[in-house]
Amino acid sequence: MVDSANTATSGALPGSPDSPDTMTVDARDSGGARSSRFVGGVLLLVLIGMWVAGWLSGTSAQDMLSLTAWGVMLGGIIALGGIGLTLCYGVLKFPNFAHGEFLTLGAYVTYGVVLVLPQSNPIWRFSFGWELIVGLVLAAAVTAVVAIVIDRLLYRPLRRHQSPLVLLAMASLGMEFLLRGIVYLIWGSDFHFYYSGRSNPALSLPFGLRLQADQLFVFALAVVLVALLYWMLTRTRIGKAMRATADNPDLAQVRGINTEQVIAWTWTIGAGLAATGGVMYGLASQMRPDMGFVLLLPLFAAVIMGGIGSAWGALVGSVIIGIAMQLTSAFLNPAYGPAVAFVLMVLVLLMRPQGLFAQR
Amino acid sequence: MPLLQVDAVTAGYGDTEILRALSIRVEADEVVSIIGPNGAGKSTLMKTIFGLLHPRHGSIVFDGHDITHEAPHRIVRLGMCYVPQVANVFTSLTVEENLEMGAFPMGAVDLTASKERVYDMFPKLRQRRRQLAGKMSGGERQMVAMGSALMMNPRLLLLDEPTAALSPKLVDEIFERISRINDSGIGVLMVEQNARQSLGMAHRGYVLANGENRHEGTGRDLLDDPNVGRLYLGG
Amino acid sequence: MDSLHLLKACFLLIPAVLMGCLLFSRWRWHVRLPAAIVLGCVLAFGVAGWLPGIMDYLVSFSIMAIIYAILSLGLNAQWGYNGHLDFGVAGFFAVGAFTMALFVTSAPAGVMAAYAQQWFGLNAPYLIGVIAAGIMAGVVAYLIAQPILHLRADFLAIATLGIAEIIRLIFQNERWLANGPQPMSGIPQPLSCVVDGGNCAWLPDAIKPVLSVMQPRDYSYLYLVIVTLGLALVYIVLEAMVRSPWGRALRAVRDEEDSAAMNGKHVKSLRVQSFVLGAIIIGVAGALYAPYMVTIDYSHFKPLFATFLVWVMLMLGGSGNNKGAILGAFVIWAVWSGTGFVTDYLQVALQGIAPDVASRMSFLRWAFVGLLLALIVLYRPQGILPEKKRVSRFLQEPEN
Numbered sequence: 001m002v003d004s005a006n007t008a009t010s011g012a013l014p015g016s017p018d019s020p021d022t023m024t025v026d027a028r029d030s031g032g033a034r035s036s037r038f039v040g041g042v043l044l045l046v047l048i049g050m051w052v053a054g055w056l057s058g059t060s061a062q063d064m065l066s067l068t069a070w071g072v073m074l075g076g077i078i079a080l081g082g083i084g085l086t087l088c089y090g091v092l093k094f095p096n097f098a099h100g101e102f103l104t105l106g107a108y109v110t111y112g113v114v115l116v117l118p119q120s121n122p123i124w125r126f127s128f129g130w131e132l133i134v135g136l137v138l139a140a141a142v143t144a145v146v147a148i149v150i151d152r153l154l155y156r157p158l159r160r161h162q163s164p165l166v167l168l169a170m171a172s173l174g175m176e177f178l179l180r181g182i183v184y185l186i187w188g189s190d191f192h193f194y195y196s197g198r199s200n201p202a203l204s205l206p207f208g209l210r211l212q213a214d215q216l217f218v219f220a221l222a223v224v225l226v227a228l229l230y231w232m233l234t235r236t237r238i239g240k241a242m243r244a245t246a247d248n249p250d251l252a253q254v255r256g257i258n259t260e261q262v263i264a265w266t267w268t269i270g271a272g273l274a275a276t277g278g279v280m281y282g283l284a285s286q287m288r289p290d291m292g293f294v295l296l297l298p299l300f301a302a303v304i305m306g307g308i309g310s311a312w313g314a315l316v317g318s319v320i321i322g323i324a325m326q327l328t329s330a331f332l333n334p335a336y337g338p339a340v341a342f343v344l345m346v347l348v349l350l351m352r353p354q355g356l357f358a359q360r
Numbered sequence: 361m362p363l364l365q366v367d368a369v370t371a372g373y374g375d376t377e378i379l380r381a382l383s384i385r386v387e388a389d390e391v392v393s394i395i396g397p398n399g400a401g402k403s404t405l406m407k408t409i410f411g412l413l414h415p416r417h418g419s420i421v422f423d424g425h426d427i428t429h430e431a432p433h434r435i436v437r438l439g440m441c442y443v444p445q446v447a448n449v450f451t452s453l454t455v456e457e458n459l460e461m462g463a464f465p466m467g468a469v470d471l472t473a474s475k476e477r478v479y480d481m482f483p484k485l486r487q488r489r490r491q492l493a494g495k496m497s498g499g500e501r502q503m504v505a506m507g508s509a510l511m512m513n514p515r516l517l518l519l520d521e522p523t524a525a526l527s528p529k530l531v532d533e534i535f536e537r538i539s540r541i542n543d544s545g546i547g548v549l550m551v552e553q554n555a556r557q558s559l560g561m562a563h564r565g566y567v568l569a570n571g572e573n574r575h576e577g578t579g580r581d582l583l584d585d586p587n588v589g590r591l592y593l594g595g
Numbered sequence: 596m597d598s599l600h601l602l603k604a605c606f607l608l609i610p611a612v613l614m615g616c617l618l619f620s621r622w623r624w625h626v627r628l629p630a631a632i633v634l635g636c637v638l639a640f641g642v643a644g645w646l647p648g649i650m651d652y653l654v655s656f657s658i659m660a661i662i663y664a665i666l667s668l669g670l671n672a673q674w675g676y677n678g679h680l681d682f683g684v685a686g687f688f689a690v691g692a693f694t695m696a697l698f699v700t701s702a703p704a705g706v707m708a709a710y711a712q713q714w715f716g717l718n719a720p721y722l723i724g725v726i727a728a729g730i731m732a733g734v735v736a737y738l739i740a741q742p743i744l745h746l747r748a749d750f751l752a753i754a755t756l757g758i759a760e761i762i763r764l765i766f767q768n769e770r771w772l773a774n775g776p777q778p779m780s781g782i783p784q785p786l787s788c789v790v791d792g793g794n795c796a797w798l799p800d801a802i803k804p805v806l807s808v809m810q811p812r813d814y815s816y817l818y819l820v821i822v823t824l825g826l827a828l829v830y831i832v833l834e835a836m837v838r839s840p841w842g843r844a845l846r847a848v849r850d851e852e853d854s855a856a857m858n859g860k861h862v863k864s865l866r867v868q869s870f871v872l873g874a875i876i877i878g879v880a881g882a883l884y885a886p887y888m889v890t891i892d893y894s895h896f897k898p899l900f901a902t903f904l905v906w907v908m909l910m911l912g913g914s915g916n917n918k919g920a921i922l923g924a925f926v927i928w929a930v931w932s933g934t935g936f937v938t939d940y941l942q943v944a945l946q947g948i949a950p951d952v953a954s955r956m957s958f959l960r961w962a963f964v965g966l967l968l969a970l971i972v973l974y975r976p977q978g979i980l981p982e983k984k985r986v987s988r989f990l991q992e993p994e995n
Contacts, residue, residue: 095752154969170972171972178969180961181962185962237468256465258433304750335764335768339761342761346754
């Protein structure tokens with residue numbers, strides 16, 4: 001993949017006799033990108049601008065607050081898909097356009113399980129029962145297996161041939177259509193609900209917010225999983241090996257790390273997280289066979305914005321995207337949600353291509 | 361029996377042949393230095409020994425094991441560690457994490473003792489253990505790279521141009537460290553551009569040119585040899 | 596052979612001869628042209644004589660294949676020449692098609708205005724519409740190139756995907772623009788009077804009775820000639836550009852960017868130029884697509900048909916190679932159409948056994964084409980016709 005010169009090289013190369021002992025962190029780093037704080041500030045301004053635009057177009061402050069809260073919840077859903085994507089993207093280095101289909105697959109396999117198992121009572125104030133959890137675990141396993149099989153049959157041979165990453169991206173595009181076609185074939189093109197007919201009233205919260213228990217659950221789950229992933233990446237041996245493989249796969253091999261095994265673990269965790277995200281999306285909204293593709297753009301936007309490979313970055317990026325998508329529905333046609341996510345992503349790419357939380 | 365025996369190895373990339381029936385050996389506890397002009401095949405030799413490149417002919421035996429066609433991550437477990445010339449640290453990992461990765465094949469064991477050993481060898485790293493390796497200067501990175509390779513307590517250390525692009529003061533420091541590493545019982549095979557200094561501290565040396573062994577001898581002998589001096593040591 | 600089929604064969608003659616010229620491109624013109632004419636006659640009259648039943652199908656197949664061929668050529672100008680990973684072909688395609696539609700239709704007036712809206716309708720001649728479509732697509736490409744073209748390849752792919760989606764969303768949701776989500780209909784077909792009993796004002800009276808045997812539903816024969824001429828024009832222009840200094844500079848930038856920059860090639864503007872050129876060609880394809888369909892709406896420009904298929908075509912045919920682009924288009928369109936037959940058959944066959952599954956058979960095609968792309972990338976990423984290194988038309992071609 002041609003790493004086009006969108007970052008200029010600084011004067012002194014690291015390792016040369018002239019480079020200082022420590023590099024100073026500047027408002028613009030050596031690559032010409034803005035600092036995280038600057039970009040964060042710009043994004044905050046954009047969100048505030050959206051608030052103003054919504055308010056000016058007649059939406060009440062209360063409604064804007066509700067939209068913001070729903071945006072945070074939407075961010076949680078996007079984050080569940082996003083953390084899997086950022087992990088895979090970071091280690092394998094190519095954008096997996098079929099990642100959305102892991103969400104779809106996860107959602108539909110769970111659906112199949114839920115249909116088969118006897119329906120139990122909802123847990124607490126949630127709309128789902130234990131059969132959903134069972135389905136989710138099973139779906140995560142199935143999706144992980146699918147991901148590993150695809151890797152073995154398609155991506156690994158390409159890696160062996162030292163194929164440029166562009167070809168891997170294209171192959172993943174083919175997988176996107178293959179998997180989507182299979183989902184359509186097995187489950188048809190109708191939209192489904194996990195629990196149709198089951199009422200799911202919203203909880204009344206302070207500040208006049210009304211949120212469903214499900215939505216809070218999804219957001220909490222996202223935060224927990226992000227924290228778990230961050231813990232794994234920074235404190236466990238396998239997590240550090242993943243980061244090392246993402247950083248420099250050749251050196252990882254030289255250090256004795258079995259990179260293929262690391263990659264297998266990456267797919268397992270990434271696909272499993274994606275499957276969870278799909279189930280949550282299906283729970284919070286509905287199941288549609290193209291959900292993976294619909295979410296693909298916001299997912300990539302969140303991951304790229306947050307910094308590829310960063311778990312917290314995926315969460316923050318997802319929340320920003322979620323809030324933006326909800327806020328714009330106050331003054332724009334809601335169908336343009338993905339468009340908003342996209343524009344924000346391009347904005348961040350222009351200011352800081354490595355994303356908010358990247359370490360380099 | 362030498363620790364490492366490279367026997368008549370022929371290797372190259374694609375259709376080209378870089379190494380032609382090359383033979384070298386390293387005894388345990390030795391420092392062997394390989395010098396020669398650019399393109400002579402020095403880096404290729406290192407990569408071939410370490411399994412990053414497969415030889416077409418010949419054999420490589422390390423500590424009694426035939427590693428001619430072995431994969432790098434298995435060679436590491438046999439007791440040989442390699443420090444590449446460039447991209448030899450994980451820039452987005454901290455110094456300490458880099459060291460931990462150096463000991464990855466050992467499994468989930470307590471690495472405190474190994475880390476202490478490396479920090480004793482490179483005290484500067486102890487202060488900077490939580491810094492990102494990517495934010496360090498060239499000399500410090502080289503120390504991180506070598507420290508990572510030492511974590512497994514290897515029997516043989518392969519160094520690819522360890523003093524490249526370093527200031528003279530740092531060059532001295534690195535050579536001094538290499539000497540100390542060798543004193544602790546680790547064999548060192550290094551490729552060097554700093555021919556004079558490396559031969560000065562090596563037990564034996566080889567002069568490579570066009571993928572072949574042109575001269576071999578003790579470090580001292582090669583330094584004194586007028587042929588070697590004229591062609592490869594800058595007069 | 597009755598007079599109708601004879602006449603149809605005459606219409607087929609032009610595309611067939613042009614195809615011959617392309618096939619025999621290795622030969623010198625004094626051999627190529629006669630050979631092409633011979634081949635053309637054999638094909639045209641042979642099909643009319645022995646396979647009259649499938650003639651109509653062949654024509655409609657070829658028209659779509661040619662439109663896709665133009666799309667592939669446009670993508671080749673971006674990807675093959677300059678390495679731009681453009682996953683947003685559908686966007687430029689839509690811009691071209693809708694611009695064409697807006698230019699050549701008239702704005703609905705009176706009663707119709709209540710049912711259909713569009714931004715403007717100039718009732719312009721066909722060629723003006725085509726040119727406008729190309730320019731519009733080029734302008735859009737130029738505008739988006741500024742912020743995104745310098746991004747690294749995978750980000751560019753995601754960005755172009757996003758832009759195509761936004762364009763589609765706009766056409767889907769903005770009623771005032773092009774009647775979205777309702778279709779824009781009534782796009783006039785150029786020269787349709789020729790087949791309408793031969794009643795064109797500009798036709799000499801002698802020919803009119805000959806043409807009177809054609810029906811309006813035979814229009815596709817005439818349109819095949821039009822699109823083939825369009826393809827020929829695009830191909831000739833592109834081939835000339837490839838062998839020009841500009842084309843060489845483009846390839847230098849693609850293959851060795853730093854070296855090209857040091858040699859004084861203005862890298863950034865060259866990259867933008869190839870991107871815009873590709874977009875213009877894709878827009879022209881859209882302009883050819885709209886009148887053929889007569890009715891278009893946003894759903895024609897979804898990523899499957901309008902981006903993904905084109906990529907499969909280019910990858911299979913051979914990226915970096917204009918002939919490969921055309922070959923890939925025909926082969927994959929044949930595969931796509933063929934799978935259509937298969938799934939139709941399956942749909943009927945399974946109707947009694949499992950009606951649910953039967954109704955979903957069409958999705959089998961998606962899965963199949965997805966698998967096909969993966970296989971091409973895995974086993975033959977350079978395509979059927981790999982790029983030939985063409986340095987200059989003044990140099991002798993090296994023996995392969």
